[in-house]
Amino acid sequence: MTDLNRRDFLSFALSSSVVAGLSGSAFAAAEAPGLTFGPAKTFSFDALKEEAEALAAAPWQDGRSPHGEILEQIDYDAFQKIRFRKDHALWADGKGGAPVQFFHLGRYFQEPVLMHVVENGEAREVLYRPDYFDLPEDHPARGLPDNIGFSGFRLHEPSQKTDWLAFLGASYFRSSGALNQYGLSARGLAIDTALPKPEEFPRFSRIWLERVEGEPDRVLVYALLDSPGITGAYRFDCARGDGPVMDVSSWLYPRKTVERLGVAPLTSMYWYSETNRKQAVDWRPEIHDSDGLAIWMGNGERLWRPLNNPPETVTNAFMDERPRGFGLLQRDRDFDHYQDDGVFYERRPSAWIEPVNEWASGQVQLVEIPTDDEIHDNIVMYWVPDAPVEPGKPLQFDYRLYWTADEPFPAELGRVMATYTGTGGIPGQPRPENTTRFVVDYRGGEVGALERGDAEPVVDLSRGKVTLADAHPVVGQPGLYRAFFDARIEGTDPVDMRMYVKGGDDRALTETWLYQYFPNRDDVRGGA
Template structure:
């Protein structure tokens, strides 16, 4: 359990010595005593030093002694425990920001210390059951004031000046998520990802303590500091959250490895893809598509834009992107048409896209995408992050700064044409009797945006440049698609060996001019 020493910065105070009233006239006057030092003004250096010291100690998972009723609480019971809105912090400060806490229980049994920073002085929020309405649950008995909380959430009038909307949530391990105007929760960000997609079990460090700076009356942003802790590393995070049409979070992180980390995932994003237009294996019910994100976009150091539609694989798929993502990457929900989802409750059409913009030089590395099989939409099965080429070694200090943008419409990220739709089919369905379903796939890709509408008047100049990591491309051609102001690509690819895996690539060009992002898609022949 966290002690109060763990939750606050304790600083000593001194006192000056008084001069004697009977001192000799010949004795030089003693200068007046220095004022007793007060509490140190909080800054992010405090969190960095905490993380540095913590990294030199063995990892000790924070635990709380909870009543059995909280330990055994189910989802419905936990959802019934609500923070009392009239007790929200910052609500009367005039900024529009307010903060509520989450109670421990259900899946969230690791205590988190939440500190308020007022005028530079931090103080932990003591536990008080009176802060919560327990609904149909029996209120717990007397619990210690240093019990802690499960996390917290921030509110702000995102959509209407008179309505305080949920802006951001920090709950569970190092997960956090946030919204822009008109968006519904879906994708999440994470402090780091360690060992994702590897043979050894994945490690989930946790934000064990937060410091939330009280916003001033005219504030347009709110600052959150977080202390990360896990078996392999510690870290200090400073996050500046700026709400708006496209809410941004500016993240500064300082990491201290406890142990060697062969693969460290920086600026990790987690999302869900069960099925969509390009992957129908899990299709059932009335909803045509079920996903929080439908693709990964990568802006490489060489200026190339890469679009990789997501899949729900039959086995875990790990896709590295060789070129450094010096300019940006993100998991996007590109399809915004309600009729493609038909879900009035969860509104997949309103799920945000998260775009990572690295700040400063991250050094050599790569973006990696991990896709995990799932048969239910409640499981996050997609993770994307940036991996430094050099493994993280104990004793090192690693710094990464970046901005995360929560987007609803991401068309202006890439200047060229974009892959709007990807369909995968059996060529025999299009009248090719020689095709065998297990070794040939036909890909149909719609490109729109950029300058593509201009080339509709002279479509013969638009050609496709294709390649594949293995196998062979039997046919590839493009035709105008005036319905979207762009072009449709047809591509047939064949894999010769059973069980072989291939990645197919295509880009549209007019002479030497690149018109679109590079589309790439994986598939595996059965066997």
């Protein structure tokens, strides 16, 4: 599905109130009338891995529903009219897990996901029935048979007033995070993103849910991933807490050689911020789900790369070995910077990936796509291993995914809080040609106690010349420290920039700021 439609539908599906009904079954997991289950089958994660490996040796089969003619009629408006019955939800008995609600198929979700419930080492499929849903009498979904499956699910808090985790579409999933507001998404896997050929979107074709007795905010999710290029077995240990945390174990079995494997991918939106004000055609001061990429390198260095809305699709790679963590973050939490009391960008979650098993050499890749509206997901980030991805060579990637308001492991360094750009030179004097000023504000670590002359910026450019640079505390703003430099740049080719602030003993006092600047660019008006 297109980014436009995915964002539209996720915005609706994860904000509307949809509660799954249940109907009679002897299966103890339900303990409420409503859902119908299939026969019990033995289940384990080891068995799922074996199934995924066997599936990789078989030809890929398209999982698209054969009822596409009817599903095409369930457009945005028709999808909104589908309501799960509110009688009961799976695991609404308070004995563990979280109340589960299931999503219907529609125009934009035509690949059914077979849903299962696991209990005591046995799994039963949750069988679709139309009477789970409240539908208008003339709704096209009434023309579907009783075995079409679901498109995904979501987990609710016990009251079922709000949900906190949802799996919907391909291998997409996302959480409302620590501040109870949906934003960026994660995916099980990305294949051949931003290459001169069609991207492949693996999907979760089957999902198993298992609750942990006595833990109402914890659910185990198992998933079988399938695509033309690869299969996989996933286990998500999901705990809500103050900010949802997911321990992810993924075992991948290539069907064919994969040119670009994107592990632990995140997808977000960045239109404009204080950095690129010329692109702000909307009345709101800033519009973005995330404002930067953060990386904790294997050597301990901390990087912060403000996001861009570039004039054309751009992919940047950050080489590393044994990375300690990385993610797309929303650092700006000030409502006044957004002025949007409808979608609350200041509450959008940050997502942080912490590798658990050893991730050897590879690179964090950041893909930025031009956009002229907030409806497009135009930011993608993932880890690309250097090891070749070939048939017969299984891969394992285990990681912890934090849906948080901040980095889970902040450094004792000054952290970038804002990046500004503007005309270089000194006010009141003739401005030099082709010169731009870059201003970076920091908070945290030792920078809040610095005085003028205590530190200086260290700046590197891929091309161009630094003509002026300085760093100082911001007068009247306790704890805020500012570094800036002027760069004289000829031509229109992009410029890669790197800066940190060092103290008198040459120690780095801030994280490393990275930026990609596009000189003399026009405002972005085209679509993504």
